[in-house]
Each structure stands twice: as C-alpha cells, then as structure tokens.
Amino acid sequence: MDRISGSLALAIVCFSCAVAMGMTQMDVLTEQSKLKRCNHERVYEMYGAYCVGLRLQRIPSLKSGIEILDFSENRLQELKADTFTSYTSIKFLYLAENQMYNIDKDAFAPLSYLQTLDLSNNVILNLPETIFQLPALRKLYLKDNPLLHLSFANLQLHRPIKAPLELLDISNCKISVLPYWGTLPHLMHYNISHNPLTELEAKHFAPMCKLEKVDLTKSLDGLKLCNIKPTINWLQDKNVYFQLDDYSKLNTKEFEKCPDMTQNFVGLNVTHHVCKTAFMEFQSIKSSRRTWLTVTGGLAGFLVGFMLLLYLMHRHNVSQTKTKVEKLKKATPAHDPDKQATLPILVNDANDTSRL
Numbered sequence: 001m002d003r004i005s006g007s008l009a010l011a012i013v014c015f016s017c018a019v020a021m022g023m024t025q026m027d028v029l030t031e032q033s034k035l036k037r038c039n040h041e042r043v044y045e046m047y048g049a050y051c052v053g054l055r056l057q058r059i060p061s062l063k064s065g066i067e068i069l070d071f072s073e074n075r076l077q078e079l080k081a082d083t084f085t086s087y088t089s090i091k092f093l094y095l096a097e098n099q100m101y102n103i104d105k106d107a108f109a110p111l112s113y114l115q116t117l118d119l120s121n122n123v124i125l126n127l128p129e130t131i132f133q134l135p136a137l138r139k140l141y142l143k144d145n146p147l148l149h150l151s152f153a154n155l156q157l158h159r160p161i162k163a164p165l166e167l168l169d170i171s172n173c174k175i176s177v178l179p180y181w182g183t184l185p186h187l188m189h190y191n192i193s194h195n196p197l198t199e200l201e202a203k204h205f206a207p208m209c210k211l212e213k214v215d216l217t218k219s220l221d222g223l224k225l226c227n228i229k230p231t232i233n234w235l236q237d238k239n240v241y242f243q244l245d246d247y248s249k250l251n252t253k254e255f256e257k258c259p260d261m262t263q264n265f266v267g268l269n270v271t272h273h274v275c276k277t278a279f280m281e282f283q284s285i286k287s288s289r290r291t292w293l294t295v296t297g298g299l300a301g302f303l304v305g306f307m308l309l310l311y312l313m314h315r316h317n318v319s320q321t322k323t324k325v326e327k328l329k330k331a332t333p334a335h336d337p338d339k340q341a342t343l344p345i346l347v348n349d350a351n352d353t354s355r356l
C-alpha cells in the first residue's frame with residue numbers, strides 16, 4: 001500500500017512540476033513510463049526487485065544477484081526456458097495475478113535457491129515437473145488457478161519429490177481428485193479448501209508425516225459422510241488439525257454409525273513410517289553437516305587464534321628487547337669502563353626470547 005501511495009504521490013509531484021515547467025504532453029508521458037520501472041531495494045537484508053502492478057508483459061532486464069522478485073499483478077503470459085537464467089540467486093519469487101498459461105518445463109530449473117514460489121491467480125494449464133525437484137523450495141502457492149485440474153491427471157511426477165515442501169496451497173482450483181504427491185516428509189500446511197472433491201482418502205495424507213494443518217473448508221460438500229470417516233479418523237489419530245466449515249456433521253448419529261474402516265490402515269501405517277524414516281534421514285544429514293561445519297569452523301578459529309597469539313608474543317618480546325637496549329644505551333655513559341659488562345646480559349636476554 002505504501003509503495004502504491006508513494007508512487008501516486010510521485011506521479012502527482014512529477015505531473016505538477018511538468019505543468020509548472022511548461023512541458024509538452026510527450027514529456028509527461030515519458031515521465032509516466034519511467035514510473036513503470038521496477039524498484040531495486042534492500043529488504044530484510046536481501047536485495048530485491050519490485051515490479052508490482054506495472055502492467056508489464058515481460059520481465060524487464062533487472063540487476064543480477066537479486067534474491068527477491070515481486071512481479072505480482074502484471075500481464076505476464078508465459079515463462080520461457082531462459083526467463084530466469086540471469087537471476088539464479090532468486091529465493092523468493094512472486095508471480096501472482098498475472099495471465100500466465102504457459103510455463104516452459106525448464107523455466108524454474110536455474111533457480112536452485114528458490115524457497116517460495118507464488119503462482120496464485122493465473123490460468124496455468126500445465127505444471128512443469130521441475131518445480132517439484134527444486135532443492136530448496138519450501139512454500140508453493142498454486143491457488144486460484146481454475147484450469148489446474150486439467151493437468152493433474154497427466155502430471156507425471158518423479159517420486160520422491162525432491163523439494164522440501166512445507167506449505168502447499170492448492171485451494172480454489174476446481175480439483176475433484178487430489179493429486180498423489182508421494183512422500184512429502186516436511187509438509188506441515190496443506191490447503192485444499194474450496195475444491196469440489198469427489199473423494200477424500202486417508203492414502204492422500206499417509207505420506208505426509210509432519211502434517212499439522214489441513215484446510216478442507218468448502219471441499220467436502222459433494223461427499224458422503226461415511227466415505228470421509230476413515231480419513232477423519234486417520235487425521236484425528238495423527239493429531240492433524242483439520243479445518244471444516246461445519247464440524248457438527250461429525251457429531252451426528254449418522255456419522256457414528258458409519259462402518260469402522262481402520263483395519264485398512266495397515267498399509268497406510270507403512271507409508272507413514274516410510275515418510276518418518278525419510279524425515280529422520282534428512283535430519284541426520286543436516287545435523288552431521290552441521291557437526292562437520294562446527295568442527296572445521298572451530299579448528300580454523302583455533303588456528304587463527306594461535307597464530308595471533310604467537311604474533312603478539314613476538315611483538316611483545318621485540319619491543320621489550322628494544323626498550324632494554326635503549327635503556328642500557330642511556331644508562332651507560334659513552335666511555336664507561338663497565339660497558340663490556342652489559343653485553344652478556346643482552347646475550348642472555350636474546351637466548352631467553354628464542355627459547356620462548
């Protein structure tokens with residue numbers, strides 16, 4: 001909001017100064033097109049390019065090294081294989097509210113540091129599989145893509161998905177059957193609200209062993225109560241919080257009388273266990289990497305400290321020897337008969353320092 005009001009104020013100022021200086025209409029227009037430039041700013045210690053709401057049809061040339069690109073509310077229609085090749089350090093990419101319908105299968109491949117990808121509110125037909133192989137991707141927003149349901153049937157995912165997804169938002173996408181993602185050991189928040197689901201099965205949640213919250217609001221209207229009971233039981237058993245628009249259905253006699261299907265959980269327990277193992281493996285790799293870093297870091301620090309200590313001791317000794325020599329020089333008159341006597345002391349001193 002601040003940015004919008006800021007640029008508005010700037011536009012008014014430019015307009016008034018243009019009028020004041022008697023500029024032609026052409027000049028005013030060029031002033032306005034300058035305002036369509038992306039801003040480069042440092043936010044949260046990260047360098048970013050902000051191009052929100054500029055009605056741009058393509059991503060203009062930006063400074064390389066940006067870590068944030070906010071290109072929301074523009075008119076981008078497609079992402080090509082080379083769209084991001086110059087911006088490989090992007091961590092946060094916001095492309096919501098564009099007119100995107102075509103994404104090249106390699107468009108995201110150069111973004112190996114990408115953590116958050118927002119593709120909400122577009123008209124995406126086909127999700128490239130490479131999204132799910134991004135090694136750092138933790139948050140993926142796909143909501144409000146009305147045609148997404150077309151692609152899930154032919155979305156051939158290489159499983160397991162490599163992206164360590166923690167949040168997945170596919171709300172409001174007209175999905176009738178949930179995609180089977182395979183093991184997602186890091187997924188905590190899963191938003192599947194506002195979809196016309198025709199089935200909801202526990203098998204869709206079994207490979208998500210860190211799941212904390214599922215939003216099912218307005219997605220269960222077309223389902224029979226007894227058909228969702230096993231899934232509800234599964235989520236309850238795994239302490240997953242699920243959001244519904246109407247919980248009272250679950251307290252009815254009808255729901256209570258539905259047959260108990262928990263014997264089918266045997267296979268699902270295995271799937272769940274596979275997910276837990278994958279998570280633990282990931283954690284142990286992470287912690288061993290951390291230990292390795294700590295050990296090497298500590299060793300390097302120790303060496304640097306030790307060298308510094310040696311250097312300081314050396315400096316100290318050198319300066320002490322110097323002052324002694326100077327003192328002796330001052331203390332001994334030019335033709336002192338004892339002059340020779342000071343030499344052995346100096347020699348002794350020198351021997352002492354070399355022993356240190």
Ligand SMILES: *[C@@H]1O[C@H](CO)[C@@H](O)[C@H](O)[C@H]1NC(C)=O
Pocket residue numbers: 143171172191192193194215
């Ligand atoms: C899920 O998505 C809906 C619609 O996009 C949104 O209103 C809701 O707040 C989301 N739920 C959560 C838990 O974020």
Ligand SMILES: *[C@@H]1O[C@H](CO)[C@@H](O)[C@H](O)[C@H]1NC(C)=O
Pocket residue numbers: 262263264265266269
């Ligand atoms: C599945 O695991 C749960 C514990 O997570 C256990 O209570 C339940 O009995 C198991 N079900 C089967 C059928 O093995």
